[in-house]
Amino acid sequence: MTDPMNDAQELRAAVDLVGLGRYRQDPVTQIIEWDTRLKAMWGLPPDAAVDLGLFLAGIHPEDRDRVQAALGQSVDPEGDGVCDIEYRVVGVNGNAERWVATRGKTVFDQGRVVSFHGVVLDISERKRAEYANMMLIAELEHRTHNLLAVVDALAEQTILSCETLGDFQVRFRERLATLSRVQGLLSRGQTTPVTIGELVALELRALGAETNGTHVVIEGPEVALPSSSVQILALGLHELATNARKYGALGAPNGSLAVRWHVKSDGGQSFLVLGWAEDGIASRRASNANLSRVGLGRTLIEKSIPYQLDAHTRLEITHDTVRCDVTIALDRSDTQPSWDALR
Amino acid sequence: MMSPRILIIEDEHLIAHALRSALRVSGVEIAGMAATVEQALALLRSMPKIDGALLDINLRGEPAYAVADDLIARGLPFVFTTGYSAQIIPKGYQHVPVLQKPFDPNEILTALFPNA
Numbered sequence: 001m002t003d004p005m006n007d008a009q010e011l012r013a014a015v016d017l018v019g020l021g022r023y024r025q026d027p028v029t030q031i032i033e034w035d036t037r038l039k040a041m042w043g044l045p046p047d048a049a050v051d052l053g054l055f056l057a058g059i060h061p062e063d064r065d066r067v068q069a070a071l072g073q074s075v076d077p078e079g080d081g082v083c084d085i086e087y088r089v090v091g092v093n094g095n096a097e098r099w100v101a102t103r104g105k106t107v108f109d110q111g112r113v114v115s116f117h118g119v120v121l122d123i124s125e126r127k128r129a130e131y132a133n134m135m136l137i138a139e140l141e142h143r144t145h146n147l148l149a150v151v152d153a154l155a156e157q158t159i160l161s162c163e164t165l166g167d168f169q170v171r172f173r174e175r176l177a178t179l180s181r182v183q184g185l186l187s188r189g190q191t192t193p194v195t196i197g198e199l200v201a202l203e204l205r206a207l208g209a210e211t212n213g214t215h216v217v218i219e220g221p222e223v224a225l226p227s228s229s230v231q232i233l234a235l236g237l238h239e240l241a242t243n244a245r246k247y248g249a250l251g252a253p254n255g256s257l258a259v260r261w262h263v264k265s266d267g268g269q270s271f272l273v274l275g276w277a278e279d280g281i282a283s284r285r286a287s288n289a290n291l292s293r294v295g296l297g298r299t300l301i302e303k304s305i306p307y308q309l310d311a312h313t314r315l316e317i318t319h320d321t322v323r324c325d326v327t328i329a330l331d332r333s334d335t336q337p338s339w340d341a342l343r
Numbered sequence: 344m345m346s347p348r349i350l351i352i353e354d355e356h357l358i359a360h361a362l363r364s365a366l367r368v369s370g371v372e373i374a375g376m377a378a379t380v381e382q383a384l385a386l387l388r389s390m391p392k393i394d395g396a397l398l399d400i401n402l403r404g405e406p407a408y409a410v411a412d413d414l415i416a417r418g419l420p421f422v423f424t425t426g427y428s429a430q431i432i433p434k435g436y437q438h439v440p441v442l443q444k445p446f447d448p449n450e451i452l453t454a455l456f457p458n459a
Contacts, residue, residue, distance in 0.1 A: 138427060142401075145426035146355065149445035153361035228403070232356070304356035307378055308403070 015119075023104075024117035038120055041100060043091030060088035060097070067102075074106050075113060081106035083118060086127075099127040150231075151179065157296045175296075178238040181206065182231045193224035196233075196272060200259050203237040209250050209257070216250075220261035223272055229309050229328060236305055239297030240276050240324060248322055249278035256280055263330070270330045278322035301326070347394040347456070348374040352383045352410060353424065354402045358444070362397065365448030379403050383410045387417065395455045396421040397442075400432070411436060422454045 004010070015022070021038030025031070032055075036046040042058035044050065059067055067087050074083035083104035090097055104118025154175050162168040181202055185194045200218055209216055225233065241250070249255030261274040301315045301324060310329035316322070349371050353359040356378070363373045374393050377383035379402050387393070387410075396414055398421050400407050414421045422440045423432060429441040440454040 138431070141428060142426040145444040146358075149358050149426070150355060152445040153355075153357040156361045156364065157357070235357075299360070300357075303360070307356040307359070307376075308354055 021120040027115055041089055043093050058089055058092045060090050063087040077108045077111040098122055098124045161295050178234055182234045194230045196223045196225055196261055199234055203241050207241050207245050215256050217258040223263055232304055232308055236300045239300055243297055244278055247284055248281045252281045252284045254280040272328045272330055274326045276324040282320040346370055346372050348372045348392055350374045350393050350396040351376045352396055353399045354378040362448055380405050380407055380409055387413055395419055397424055400425045420455050
């Protein structure tokens with residue numbers, strides 16, 4: 001009994017729904033025939049005559065050898081006659097690029113080809129998704145390895161400025177916590193950029209310094225930061241804040257801290273101008289001969305930020321005050337090279 | 344080689360800074376540090392004597408192959424450093440050693456001067 005689902009009309013509908021292109025070799029004339037959909041994939045009009053040369057000409061040059069080898073194998077009477085391969089098609093004019101999957105079957109009778117036919121499916125969508133996934137993984141890998149290298153460098157720097165292991169533990173952990181907060185902010189993605197106000201508040205809050213309007217003032221407009229600047233700025237702010245807690249305004253009875261910023265335009269470029277000002281810290285300074293020590297904070301502010309951003313910085317510490325001024329170009333291109341551009 | 348002069352081309356300052364300290368301990372002289380392709384090319388033009396370089400393949404969002412080509416043209420040995428896996432390096436540079444971050448600074452000299 002024949003299955004009504006297998007009649008020609010039903011099968012044709014199924015082929016159309018899936019979008020299969022078909023080819024076959026006429027068993028009598030030996031001529032290769034393609035259906036209209038397959039011709040369209042190769043950029044050929046419906047009435048075009050096809051041959052092996054045209055077929056190969058429409059395949060991406062880098063994939064041609066691979067396809068030819070698979071085809072050759074499928075018409076080898078010693079083999080199983082199956083052709084199953086994915087490759088790129090640029091079309092006979094070379095101006096398109098799509099991924100296709102070909103499944104074909106050659107049937108032999110006593111070593112002679114008696115039928116050769118197959119189907120071709122456009123799998124560009126799937127390949128695009130796979131590619132996007134691969135890029136994401138490569139970028140994640142890049143970010144992770146870079147971050148580990150930064151952690152490694154931070155550990156080195158922290159060791160240099162610590163006298164005891166206990167001291168190292170506390171300071172290194174605080175710096176790691178800053179990096180961790182930054183990763184949290186950056187993982188929000190490009191659509192919601194990190195703002196300077198958010199970063200300042202986050203680093204101060206992490207040390208328990210709430211803005212109470214008198215001792216601690218944070219003031220400035222919402223300014224989105226280039227994502228490449230967030231990590232190094234957070235580390236710099238952390239060092240300023242932690243020093244303010246240990247030696248400066250965040251622990252002094254009469255101390256005050258003001259972090260203010262604005263945007264200025266100069267020659268068509270905009271800059272973020274940020275000032276960190278601590279006053280009234282003389283009482284704490286007296287017990288601390290820490291004025292000139294070159295700690296990580298000073299390195300980050302005076303060296304790292306200008307080195308890796310288009311920025312100018314200034315750090316000045318007196319017996320009663322701390323002043324840090326940072327000017328950062330905001331227009332800098334903020335695109336990481338895609339994994340693709342590097343290959 | 345008595346005291347090789349090396350250029351560090353790396354856009355992350357903390358990493359460049361740490362590499363510089365580690366290399367100095369190994370007796371290397373640091374000829375300079377560059378954070379961008381432009382800075383690196385300018386340093387190469389102005390430096391009279393450099394024996395090798397460390398080159399991050401991604402500098403502030405720009406691929407660093409222009410610097411690689413310049414180093415090759417000058418016949419200077421260099422090492423790619425990257426957070427990406429080594430497979431990302433284009434075929435034309437497959438003879439260049441790659442150090443994936445984070446790496447042991449002691450590996451640098453062996454990679455740069457394998458016959459030293």
